[in-house]
Amino acid sequence: MVTITGINFKNPTMLASGIMGTTGASLLRIAECGAGGVVTKSIGPEPKAGHPNPSMIKLECGFLNAMGLPNPSYNEFDNEIKLARSGTDVPVIASIFGGNAEDFVKVAEGLADSEPAAFELNVSCPHAEGYGATIGTDTCMVESITAAVCDAVDVPVWVKLTPNVTDIKAIGKAAQDGGADAVVAINTLRGMAIDINSGYPILGNRFGGLSGSAVKPVAIKCVYDLYEALAIPVIGVGGVSTWEDAVEMMMAGASGVQIGSAVHESVDIFSDIASGIELFLQDKGYSAVEDIIGLSHKVI
Ligand code: DHB
Numbered sequence: 623m624v625t626i627t628g629i630n631f632k633n634p635t636m637l638a639s640g641i642m643g644t645t646g647a648s649l650l651r652i653a654e655c656g657a658g659g660v661v662t663k664s665i666g667p668e669p670k671a672g673h674p675n676p677s678m679i680k681l682e683c684g685f686l687n688a689m690g691l692p693n694p695s696y697n698e699f700d701n702e703i704k705l706a707r708s709g710t711d712v713p714v715i716a717s718i719f720g721g722n723a724e725d726f727v728k729v730a731e732g733l734a735d736s737e738p739a740a741f742e743l744n745v746s747c748p749h750a751e752g753y754g755a756t757i758g759t760d761t762c763m764v765e766s767i768t769a770a771v772c773d774a775v776d777v778p779v780w781v782k783l784t785p786n787v788t789d790i791k792a793i794g795k796a797a798q799d800g801g802a803d804a805v806v807a808i809n810t811l812r813g814m815a816i817d818i819n820s821g822y823p824i825l826g827n828r829f830g831g832l833s834g835s836a837v838k839p840v841a842i843k844c845v846y847d848l849y850e851a852l853a854i855p856v857i858g859v860g861g862v863s864t865w866e867d868a869v870e871m872m873m874a875g876a877s878g879v880q881i882g883s884a885v886h887e888s889v890d891i892f893s894d895i896a897s898g899i900e901l902f903l904q905d906k907g908y909s910a911v912e913d914i915i916g917l918s919h920k921v922i
Pocket residue numbers: 640664687688689690691692744746747748754809810831
């Protein structure tokens with residue numbers, strides 16, 4: 623068990639936002655597959671169709687996606703959270719987005735009735751103009767939006783950060799100053815692929831966000847830096863596909879580890895990684911996961 627921002631998780635793995643999180647049934651399926659927690663697809667103030675297809679492509683080193691925040695809005699999504707919650711004790715975290723503090727508060731208040739365990743603020747989607755990283759690269763906006771949501775809700779507020787900045791620590795500090803209970807690092811890295819036969823950018827949006835194994839070393843460094851700079855917990859995400867990756871992320875400073883792209887391989891990944899961590903702890907004589915969180919900062 624691990625407690626993060628006052629929420630108990632049976633193991634440190636969580637479903638990352640954006641994958642299998644668009645319905646209550648799919649969230650429930652992942653919960654039943656052994657995830658310690660599940661995070662919804664990002665939900666906004668108005669229904670949004672998203673970017674034109676192709677919106678996701680597989681590369682050798684991971685995935686490029688530019689979904690464009692498709693979602694039915696908070697009005698249509700609260701029932702999905704209720705459905706997921708009614709079938710499981712696994713904490714359900716609501717990922718939300720907006721273009722300003724007012725939007726974020728509207729969505730958080732609109733979903734409060736479905737009682738998510740926490741809100742994860744998406745200020746990091748790299749390809750939706752006016753949303754996501756447009757906000758998450760500005761320390762003032764991150765601080766004020768975080769403060770507004772923290773004021774409006776009575777559950778923990780996590781802030782998901784973009785790596786597409788010069789100094790992620792400054793953005794993490796802004797979230798912390800706004801009252802965030804935790805930061806989540808990292809969202810996808812901006813990227814692009816071009817079809818050499820036609821010269822066309824492949825994604826409908828022309829560019830998108832890179833996820834998967836390729837981004838893991840970037841995520842490890844961001845988590846490492848944030849752990850050192852902040853007093854609040856860091857939740858790690860980015861390229862984790864094995865229990866060894868999860869242990870590495872925790873040693874960098876992650877209190878929990880979210881998994882996204884690797885769900886493509888198998889939904890059993892959560893129980894596989896959770897039991898791999900457990901066996902590693904036993905083998906090495908650690909008494910709890912807390913023993914390895916931030917360990918790489920303590921060795922000389
Ligand atoms: C989308 C992509 C992201 O990286 C994210 O954080 C949220 C949404 C998307 O394209 O829908």
